[in-house]
Every structure is written in structure tokens, then in C-alpha cells.
Amino acid sequence: MFDYYNLEPVLMWIHSTMCGLMPEWLAFTIEGIAVGIFIMVMYAVLAIILIYMERKVCAAFQCRIGPDRVGGRGGLLQVPADVIKILTKEIISLKNSDKFLYALAPFLVIMASILTFSCLPWNKGGEILHMNIGIFFVLAASSIGVLGILLAGWSSNSKYTLIGAVRSGAMIISYELSIGLSVLTMVILCGTMDIQEIVAYQENGWNIFKGHLPALMAFVIYLIAGNAEANRAPFDLAEAEQELTAGYHTEYSGMHFGFFYLAEYLNLFITAGIAVTLFLGGWMPLHIAGLEGFNTIMDYIPGVIWFVGKTFFVVFLLMWIRWTFPRLRIDQVLILEWKYLMPLSLLVLVIMTVMKVFGLVF
Template sequence: MLSIENITHSIDVWLYGTFNPTAALLLESLIVGLCAITLFAVLGLVLVLMERKVSAYMQIRLGPNRVGPGGALQTVADTLKLAMKEGLTPDGADKFLFNLAPFMVIVVAMLILVPVAFAKGTQIWDINIGVLYISAVSSLSVIGILMAGWASNNKYSLLGAMRSGAQIVSYELSAGLSIISIVTLTGSLRISDIIDSQQDGWWLFKGHIPAMISFVIFIIAVTAETNRAPFDLAEAESELTAGFHTEYSGMKFALFFLAEYVNIFIVCAIAATLFLGGWMPLHIGHWTAFNHAMDYIPSSLWFIGKTFFLIFVIMWFRWTFPRLRIDQLLSLEWKYLLPLSLFNLLLMTLISIKGWHF
């Protein structure tokens, strides 16, 4: 059966059979880097088109339907437009930091991909602190946003960046506690161990009600961390023009735009890994025949299906709920989600110690 895991294994065997180990490792690193860049480009095109089609469906309209079959090439046309636009740097801006900020944001997004398992045996680096690595590196993105807001020499940009900083730092707490609740069940920070622990069922179902609460809190928190509506106070058009990237144009703006959608994919991939088994097929206890039937579906399709389902849910949020005020946004985290996350973690710890999970 043709699948990603078979392709990657074949390439690995060919490289190490043809070249010496050092050259094979360098070539593998080069291939991985090119694949990551290609993945980012494809995700940007696909997710922007998906966003427009989902919003059109929610609002009972057609969405993009002129450029290409069914509007499929609309995002390609938009990319060409952004590539041909001149990148301007405003007077009074800190030119070095202004130009560095968009690259900082996109590089952080690339680094987070490292421990993500896209399919069985398809992972850049199965680091033994994978979950901790993701939590630590993802927090660096706020530095690029603050850098962009301050370096732009624009009050709207600075206000947007400060809002984004407060928002990301606040909601990271609830997201982190939701992650810890799954780590408590598995007893490991390694991504492959977390996936393997869901061979007989996904943690969303095996972990009882606390796992479901953690899942809901995680989805809400990462929606806020990625500055998505209804938590898009950092880019509130009616108040801050375009927030922290008001002064950006051309490919620098495109990098911020791309990073937003790539981050949506990454957080949904992490949610799918922690709560829905990642690439693991749907297995139910000792239902041997059912489990064997599920194994016929390639692991890469399981991963993509779960991830894009969660992306659809986050897009559904955007076109359903109105934008919150900044005080409502912070009150939701500090007064409700954080206390609930702490109590839920204690409950999950009790369930793990007592072995009450399935």
C-alpha cells in the first residue's frame, strides 16, 4: 500500500545504502528542510482557500469561484500579487528588527514541526521531551510579534503587539495544563509514546470526562494563542487597523499571514496527537476484526483527517462567535479556564493514580 511511511523508509534505506553515513545524514536533512518549506507553501494555499470556502458556506454564499476550477487557484493568484508587491519600511522604524520579525515568526513555526509525527515512522526527530519542546518553542513566537509591533514605530502596531503578548502568555497556561493532563495519563513526554498509549482507544474517550474537558480547554486556548477570532484582539480591524502587522507589505506581510495558518495546522496536529491518537487508527478495546479493518487505512490519512477536522472546527468558531472585548478575553482565561484547568488536572491525576481510565 502506497503511504508516506513506506516512501520515507525507502528513501532512508536508499540514502544510507548509497552514501556514507555523514553524507546520507546531510542529504536527509536537506530533503527534510525542502519538504518543510514545501509543506508550509502548500498549507498556506490550501488553508486560505479552505477558510474562504468555509466562511462562504457559513454565510450561504459561493466564496472564490472565478480563478481556476471552482476558485481553486485564487490563493495562487493572491500569492503572486503579494510576491510582486514592494516591501516598504516606514520612516523611524528599527529596520533590522522590522525586517527580522516576520522571519522570527515563521522560523518558530518550522521548529515546532520537529517532533510532530505525520504518520507511522514519519517524524523529523522523536525527542524524548517532545511535548515540553513544543510548549517551550511555541512560546517564542510572541517575541516576533512584540518585535514587529515595537519596531514599526506605529501606535496601532504597538497596541496590537502588546495585546497579543498578554493574550498568548495568558492562554499558554491553560493550554499547558491541558497538555500535562495527557502526560499524566501516559507517563511520558515523548510524542511516539503518547501515540502508542492510544492503541486500544484515543485518550479523548479513554480518559473519561476530564479528558474531554482538557480537549475543549485546549482548543479554546490554542484558538486564542493563534490570534484567531473570536480572540483576534491583536488584529481588530475596527480598532487597530491590522494590529502588529499594519506597516508590513509584500512578502513580509505574506510571512505573517502564512505563519498564522501554519500555526493553526500545528496546534490542530498537536491536539489530534494528544487526544485523538495522532496517526493511530481508531481501535476499540478487543474488537479485533474492527481494529484490523481500521488498520487498512494508511496512518497518514488518519493524521490528515483528524487534523483537518479540528482546523474546520477552529474556522467554524471564527464564523460563529462575535469578537470578545480585551477585558472579556482575559477574564475568560484568568477567572474561568485557568481555575477549571487546575481542578481538572487534579481530577485527571486521581484518575491516573487509581487507574480508573479505560
């Protein structure tokens, strides 16, 4: 019933036509380059949209209007103007620092971010990296990012960056546990780690309804831990402006800084996207049992719109949290994880397993 918008036949047709015109290896190479360019473009466009959204939402939470001068009344050209500014800035190099690691660190961060970004299920048949351990790969790939942060902090040879990096490292290693456990809860519910199959499992109802209480708790835990993983307030103590100027990217300028900035916003989007995949049904439309007409209309909306719409909803939730709560201290952050979130997520995991075994989920 979702086959109006299935991308797989289209992609297969493109591939077979290209194979007819040229040898297979050339077709693969061209397709690979095209997909790579597509990812990069999406990455940049989404970052611009997210930064604009962040500025507008933040303004609204502070009773302001936000950017409204550059580019008409909505301030739509403010962020592109900032992007052009950052592209034209000089990339500085530091004395007495490890130049190679200093230049490498932003690329590690952005590599981890792009790897996880390509695992998101955009539509039926619209997943770029598809493997049967998809969600586990996402967790694994996102753990490389912390290395970039640590290297950035160390190689800048500055006290602020080093403190920021070590804080960030301690925090991300801790919160990876909660993320892993809440993802595992949903993997138990779905019985698979394949992202497309997780989405397909939610055809008759999103996981958050299917798994009711434990799924809801896992969702909240995931949002908190995901916020920490993306280094955003109230967990932004790695770049606490008041204490550390800008934390681990203090010494970076121009596009090197831009990479960290991009990765921060895209990590927000990826966190939201994975949350949507696991809990809110991915690209599945909203169905209400019994309302056939409503369900049919919902089916006509393409999956990619559902996915992006739901993701931006979760992004808004995360921004709501970000602009409401004050920053935590490092000991409070670790206490929250080890004394509150971790036991709770273990409990949720056990509850979910028991319910799945006794068939108490829908």
C-alpha cells in the same frame, strides 16, 4: 498490525544506501537539506489549502458560496493567484524605524511556527523532529512566536502596531498557562512526553475515550486556548480591523506580511495537529471494540491520511468557532483565562491525576 505503512524501514534503507554511496557527513547534509525543503514545501502547500478552506467555510457559515471564478467552478486557483500577487509586491521600508528588528520579526514568527510544525507525528516513523520531550518542546518553541509579534509591533514605530503587539503579548502569555496545563493533563494520562509514544499509547482507544470526562474537558480547554494562541477570532483583538487596521502587521507589505499570514494559518494547523496527537489518537485509526471486520478495514487506511483527516476535522471545529462568535475585549479575554479557564484546567489536572492513580481511566 500497523506495519504496512511504517515509514521507518524505508527511511533507514534510504539512509544506508546513501551512506554506502558517499561519506556519512555528506549523506547527513543532503538528507538535512531534503527534509528542510520538504518541510518548506509542505508548509506552503498546507497554507494554500488552509486559506482556501477558510474562505470556503467562512462563506458557507455566512450563507455564501465563496471563491468560484478563478480556476473553474470551485475557484481552486484563487489562492495560488493571491500567493503570486503577494510574492510580486514590493517590500517597503519605513522611516524612523529599527530596520533590523523590523526585518527580523517575521522570521522569528515563522521560525517558531516551523519548529513546532516539524514535531507533528505524520505517520508511524514519520516524525521529523523526534525527542523524548517532544510535546514540551512544542510548547517551548511556540512561545518564541510572541517575541516576533512584539518586535514587529515595536519596530514598525506606529501606534496601531504597538497596541496590537502588547495586546497579543498579554493574551498569549496568559493562554500559555491553560495550554500547558491541559497538555500536562494528557501527559499524566499517557505517562510520557514523547509524541510517538503518546500516539502509541492510544492504540487501543483514543485518549478522549480513555480519559473520558477530564480528557474531554481538557480537549475543550485546549481548543479555546489554542485558538487564542493562534490569534484567531474570537481572540483576534491583536489585529482587530475596526480599531487597529491590522494590528501588529499593519506596516508590513509583500512577503513580510505573507510570512505573518502563513504563520497564522499554519499555527491553526499546528494547534489542530497537537490536539489530534494528544486527544484523538494521532495517526491511529478508529477502532470500535468488538467490530473486528471494521477494525481491519480501518487498519488498511494509511496513518498519514488518518492524521491529516483528523487534523482537518479539528481545523473545521476551530473555524466553526471563529465564524460564530464576536471578538472579545482585552479585559474579557483576560477574565476568561484567569477566572474561568485556569481554575478549570487546574481542577481537570487534579481530577486526571486522581483517576490515573486509582485506575479509573481505561
